[in-house]
Amino acid sequence: MDMDVERSNSPTPAPSSLVAELDTVKKRWWRLRSRARRALPAVCVVAATVLAIVVLSSAGDGWPTLPSNRVSVQDEPPSSNLTADQLLDGLLTAEFSSGSCRSRYEFASYHDKKKRNRPSHKPSPYLLGKLRRHEALQKRCGPGTAPYRAAIRQLKSGDGAVAADADDCRYLVSIPYQGLGNRMLATASAFLYAVLTERAVLIDHDVGALFCEPFPGTTWLHPPSGWFGGGFPLAHLEDYDGDSKESLGNMLKANVLSVGADGNATWSDGGHRPPYVYLHLEGRYDSDDKLFYCDEHQRLLRGAPWLLMKTDSYLVPGLFLVPSFQDELGKMFPEKDAAFHHLGRYLFHPVNDVWRAVTGYYGAHLAGAGQRVGLQIRVFNNKKQKLRHVLDQVLSCVRREKLLLDDPPSKTAASNASVVVDQAVLVTSLTSWYYERISEAYGGDRRVHLHQPSHEGRQKWGDASHNGRALSEMYLLSTCDVLVTTGFSTFGYVAQGLGGLRPWIMPTTPMWLPDTGVVPDPPCVRAISVEPCFHSPSYYDCAARKGVDVSKVLPYVRRCEDVSWGIKIANDSSQW
Numbered sequence: 171m172d173m174d175v176e177r178s179n180s181p182t183p184a185p186s187s188l189v190a191e192l193d194t195v196k197k198r199w200w201r202l203r204s205r206a207r208r209a210l211p212a213v214c215v216v217a218a219t220v221l222a223i224v225v226l227s228s229a230g231d232g233w234p235t236l237p238s239n240r241v242s243v244q245d246e247p248p249s250s251n252l253t254a255d256q257l258l259d260g261l262l263t264a265e266f267s268s269g270s271c272r273s274r275y276e277f278a279s280y281h282d283k284k285k286r287n288r289p290s291h292k293p294s295p296y297l298l299g300k301l302r303r304h305e306a307l308q309k310r311c312g313p314g315t316a317p318y319r320a321a322i323r324q325l326k327s328g329d330g331a332v333a334a335d336a337d338d339c340r341y342l343v344s345i346p347y348q349g350l351g352n353r354m355l356a357t358a359s360a361f362l363y364a365v366l367t368e369r370a371v372l373i374d375h376d377v378g379a380l381f382c383e384p385f386p387g388t389t390w391l392h393p394p395s396g397w398f399g400g401g402f403p404l405a406h407l408e409d410y411d412g413d414s415k416e417s418l419g420n421m422l423k424a425n426v427l428s429v430g431a432d433g434n435a436t437w438s439d440g441g442h443r444p445p446y447v448y449l450h451l452e453g454r455y456d457s458d459d460k461l462f463y464c465d466e467h468q469r470l471l472r473g474a475p476w477l478l479m480k481t482d483s484y485l486v487p488g489l490f491l492v493p494s495f496q497d498e499l500g501k502m503f504p505e506k507d508a509a510f511h512h513l514g515r516y517l518f519h520p521v522n523d524v525w526r527a528v529t530g531y532y533g534a535h536l537a538g539a540g541q542r543v544g545l546q547i548r549v550f551n552n553k554k555q556k557l558r559h560v561l562d563q564v565l566s567c568v569r570r571e572k573l574l575l576d577d578p579p580s581k582t583a584a585s586n587a588s589v590v591v592d593q594a595v596l597v598t599s600l601t602s603w604y605y606e607r608i609s610e611a612y613g614g615d616r617r618v619h620l621h622q623p624s625h626e627g628r629q630k631w632g633d634a635s636h637n638g639r640a641l642s643e644m645y646l647l648s649t650c651d652v653l654v655t656t657g658f659s660t661f662g663y664v665a666q667g668l669g670g671l672r673p674w675i676m677p678t679t680p681m682w683l684p685d686t687g688v689v690p691d692p693p694c695v696r697a698i699s700v701e702p703c704f705h706s707p708s709y710y711d712c713a714a715r716k717g718v719d720v721s722k723v724l725p726y727v728r729r730c731e732d733v734s735w736g737i738k739i740a741n742d743s744s745q746w
């Protein structure tokens with residue numbers, strides 16, 4: 171839901187170390203590329219194909235699109251001395267080496283719950299078992315394997331009815347879109363759906379360029395299309411939309427698929443059975459596409475060797491509403507409101523250059539503080555980024571909730587005030603104006619230190635170093651002890667989920683409505699859980715065949731604080 175805004179005219183402050191660090195991200199890819207070129211004679215034919223794509227796709231002056239360590243999956247032995255903390259209580263596999271991706275095993279030390287006197291939320295043994303089995307599935311079915319080649323042949327043949335081998339692999343190709351926060355939520359959703367339905371998940375390199383591989387000994391990136399028969403057979407995945415004839419909704423409308431009176435879904439007899447089904451799950455999807463959330467359609471989809479899924483949303487609350495998934499999800503997530511906390515920390519590990527920016531900035535500005543407070547300020551629906559009433563809302567929120575040390579000293583809400591002697595306040599926004607005004611308001615108090623890593627002026631699309639900065643800010647916010655976020659913002663959702671933080675959410679006007687120009691009352695509300703909000707749920711009850719209020723069906727699926735038609739997972743009795 172993030173949208174573009176006008177470039178800010180604010181003066182540029184001195185480049186922060188974060189910005190400088192991130193400029194090395196780009197260089198890294200060129201290094202990687204030339205290293206890969208040098209290695210050419212030694213690698214097999216498959217790898218040579220991949221390399222050729224690297225060279226072709228980076229021919230322009232843009233960011234080379236094919237990442238990474240995918241040529242030689244591992245060049246160092248796995249670490250043998252990792253602690254349970256580093257492995258996030260078993261969430262992470264120890265099969266990777268430490269050096270290839272520092273963030274993977276260093277994340278824990280920046281989010282130490284014990285040190286911060288906060289309850290930790292351990293993943294269930296059942297979830298750990300599922301993840302290890304899924305890693306094995308990704309390895310068995312991933313790019314470069316015989317089942318993958320067979321599945322690609324089937325995709326190219328255009329016929330989905332080809333007899334399937336017993337151990338056939340099935341695939342889910344995730345097509346995330348919109349801003350980086352949306353893409354991460356979409357990727358986590360696709361991953362969970364793939365685990366539930368035992369499919370290998372493949373993602374686009376856009377997202378992959380920023381993150382290390384989550385699965386050992388394989389890659390989750392599908393090769394790019396458009397390279398003489400060597401790439402992925404389906405091109406322009408981002409162009410799939412509600413009009414695509416391969417969508418679940420349109421196939422139902424065209425009777426390629428149908429659901430009988432007994433509730434069983436079938437492919438039409440004698441009809442051509444396509445090799446893949448496109449799942450159109452974005453904001454304005456229609457009622458037929460929403461049948462994705464019905465059991466009978468899920469049964470039908472099981473038979474499709476390939477699924478493409480396009481979304482910009484966190485679908486997980488919707489998956490919890492599918493009856494046939496509930497048992498499994500309940501075992502995986504006994505604490506249901508920890509779903510994204512676990513999924514996000516399992517899947518997302520920023521590449522070394524981004525991580526170096528995070529840890530460098532953290533060490534320089536946040537580490538020494540008694541308490542870290544994150545203020546994430548986002549303006550969606552106004553050409554102007556510097557809005558007096560938004561500033562007033564932020565100030566009014568932190569004062570009302572006593573989040574910053576002020577004069578006279580007062581109790582802060584999130585911790586024992588008597589032990590907080592100073593605060594580092596991390597401000598993130600597209601302009602430095604809020605940071606400057608808040609500094610003026612608190613500058614006199616020597617216990618409050620404000621920092622802003624970067625400001626972009628506007629959100630840029632498809633710019634990898636911009637995305638690298640956005641990613642490092644999400645991770646920096648996630649290291650905070652107290653978090654204030656702007657409603658609607660997927661960027662804030664990711665930070666709160668990774669950090670296990672229940673933020674104060676500042677309500678904001680949806681971007682398609684005119685800005686009210688007034689400070690909402692109250693200026694912020696405490697989030698009911700650390701879970702992201704699902705912005706576009708289906709309100710159709712498949713069994714009853716009518717619309718329902720989906721926030722009333724299950725006790726742990728509720729309405730979001732910031733998006734009145736959205737739903738999120740919450741549990742009043744759990745401690746965050």
Ligand SMILES: *[C@@H]1O[C@H](CO)[C@@H](O)[C@H](O)[C@H]1NC(C)=O
Pocket residue numbers: 249251252253
């Ligand atoms: C693990 O072992 C490696 C090599 O022996 C060492 O460099 C690293 O510091 C160790 N890590 C921990 C957490 O002990």
Ligand SMILES: *[C@@H]1O[C@H](CO)[C@@H](O)[C@H](O)[C@H]1NC(C)=O
Pocket residue numbers: 432434
């Ligand atoms: C419908 O599905 C159920 C369960 O899969 C099966 O037992 C039943 O035979 C099916 N009915 C028809 C008409 O195919």
Ligand SMILES: *[C@@H]1O[C@H](CO)[C@@H](O)[C@H](O)[C@H]1NC(C)=O
Pocket residue numbers: 586588589
């Ligand atoms: C708050 O700090 C005081 C003084 O250090 C300590 O005695 C008390 O136990 C602390 N309370 C909590 C809830 O941590």
Ligand SMILES: *[C@@H]1O[C@H](CO)[C@@H](O)[C@H](O)[C@H]1NC(C)=O
Pocket residue numbers: 504505506507726741742743744745
């Ligand atoms: C809610 O949280 C409590 C305490 O952590 C837990 O016992 C309970 O099972 C949770 N309920 C759900 C529905 O997640």
